[in-house]
Amino acid sequence: MLEHGIQAYVDEVNSTLSKIAAPNSAAGHREFRESLMEFFPTRFPAGMTIRNRFIEAPGRQIGIRIYRPAGWQEGGGAALFFHGGGFVSGSVFTHDIYAAGIAETAGVQVISINYRLAPENPYPAAFDDCYFTLEWLAQNGAVMGIDPERMVIGGDSAGGNLAAACALKARDKDGPTVRLQYLIFPCLDTDFNLHSYLENKNDPFLKRSQMMGFWKDYLSGRYDLDDYYALPLRCPDYSRLPAAYIVTADHDPLMDEGEIYARKLEAAGVSVQYRCVEGAMHGFLRARFTSKLAAAELEQLGRTIREAVMR
Template identity: 45%
Template structure:
């Protein structure tokens, strides 16, 4: 499928090429994390002001899971409780943290008029699969169990994330449907990674190998998974779940210049076939990762506003 980047996206991509930075697969995990963290200052927009931002430490079998609670100025409430989004950051399960996705979490809180809790799950290769999954599920359990104390309406609890975070959100939704978790009102999957088989056409098209290249995806996979057998585990590849029936409503976003494009599209279509209400949004002229680059890419703000509007319906007591 031909990919024609929007002018602003093409300009950003050229800037990255001109910078001639080493690819992640040439770095150690620690070096890649530092590089990714530093890059946010050039791409993230100014953080919107919120009513409150609070650090959390979520108890888990291995210790505490760091998290961050965001409360916007304008907050939907009923009987003193608000809807919430549990957010998992992207970064290939290897890079990224609460700070790299701080602005994204803030914008979703503002646009959705709800509480956002961003979860800093354990990263690979120090903590391989299924450590990130275990943390995502444990954190969602804890948030639901402590909803009232957090000011959250547990009946209006959504999950979401970008890329690897979208993978974790999809897995948490399936686990909850299977009985391992609280009821989930909706799932926001922003260019999610859902199938480690990587056999969809967009995984081999040169036009999609832009900021997220085919080789760096393999680098992420090799750091995260223990071996090829994990590819078939639905907790790594949610598209491999035996059935998608009974999952919560989904907002699925894909980008044209993205190796994950076709698997995200396929997952959205399979959700629809399974009877799940799906809002599917494709940004043909953007590349993987654009959602966090609002300082440079206006379409990031468009996406945030659309997701916020969707959350105001899905994470609501009066949703149909």
Template identity: 40%
Template sequence: MKPLLAARVLMAPAKTPAEKRANWTRYTNAIAIPRPAHILTEDRIVPTPDHAVPVRIYRRDGQEAGAPAIVYLHGGGFMLGDLDSSDSNAWGLCDQTGAAVVSVDYRLTPEHPFPAAFNDSFGVLSWLAAQGGEIGVDGARIALCGDSAGGSLSAACCLAARDRGGPAIAAQALVYPTLGADPILPSYIESKDGPSLTTESMIYYNDIYFSGWRFAADPYAAPLKAPDLSGLPPTFIHTAEFDPLRDDGREFAGRLALEGVWVSYREARRMLHGFLRMREAGSQGRAEFAALCAFLREHLA
């Protein structure tokens, strides 16, 4: 975790969304892992009912048509992040799973609070299921993967797909997700001062996304508030030991198990929020990323 903490020193005091986004760009650039030559990308615009959504498609060089696909939804508190800041995570998933990865540049707060990001994410998922052949993937073999805010969006898309009769989703992987828990769970107290993410910051980001808590109980904004979690696809929940959001993942995993959903819960010991970006910093980082990719490979086979 030392490289992750060292990079956070680059983040100057910031108040406005623009200042926070500039910090995020400096931070993610500092810890980015260069994309290898055998991972090819294509940027395009996906038409959805609400918005024309930019995406970046990742494929291995020589990948045959009909490969499975992963919809990747980046983190950043619903306010930060774009296709470039999430590039390392997206190409890593492509490289280690063999699937095509569609990274989604969903709309951000505060300009676009809930449900904009959810609508963009579900719109891309629906387009991929129906039109995947256009980009050479199998629209019947799709997984969702998201970290932090992207974990919330992934879980929300799975709930919506169940409620709306599709698209079919093979699996979902949620990495240190924010899922709308009230900030009174033990991890919000134990790790309230970070150091990678603070409880105060998470309350701030959620407050804006929920429009002052107007949507704090909407299951598509806060999946933990869903009254019924049955009927969801196989789920991998990956949390960090020292993260205010750890217990969002724990609570969600427990409820899924009780409601009959196949779930695997993995807690990265001695790690912080954001560890996915540190997969090359040491053997434990590599092992954590490998576990995530193994789950996705298994359920997309």
């Protein structure tokens, strides 16, 4: 059973969905996600400033959105945020509620990345955009008013995958310093027969069948990949990775892989905080204004990010 505040949010969303055509393609899913935000505009806290800009990358521009909370000062750390959406949808706009909420509760600058989407841009396009942005910020921190030695990276769902992959590559390539990887109900592998996938196959915001389609688009159907930047649960060595904060939900089909990842990191000597939130489902942090449970979890996430950045 969902916590009552989360259930209230689900009921409100379901009522709204009747006004929007159901998507039947990746492009349709994008339009669906963007349209939904017109009914649920983000409430930005007083004093927060938001700025959009582009980073020049080889053959492309990467859009970013910068959130600076009231009282923000130059020279501090920053949290990178990679949005969810099954690799095929989502944007800095659809995930304002996450990035702004993290900036507010952590009291740090948050930089959200508008990476390329599948199926038009399958793996590794999104990953390349996210890692390029991480490297760019490490090299150009002064431009953004941040200390590049005090960065954390994270995201929700597909964004959690991209954050875990960036942490792995930064370790492998002696890349940028990452103080924390915060993974919010991340998707990390393609084992659709895990218990949570079968038990929670009809999660209100993420169906098992949807996730299968998202992975197909992202990986171009190549489920047998041994590339752990695409599928972080297939990495053979988790040592020397940054500390992790991993949040899952007991009604989420992705619950098991988040827990498995936490245990693998712990076994490799990585410091891990793992939280499985009871009475919650995929995307539950969006209910922060109707659910005390969701609000408390966001506050806890913010505190953890602030501690990592400030230490």
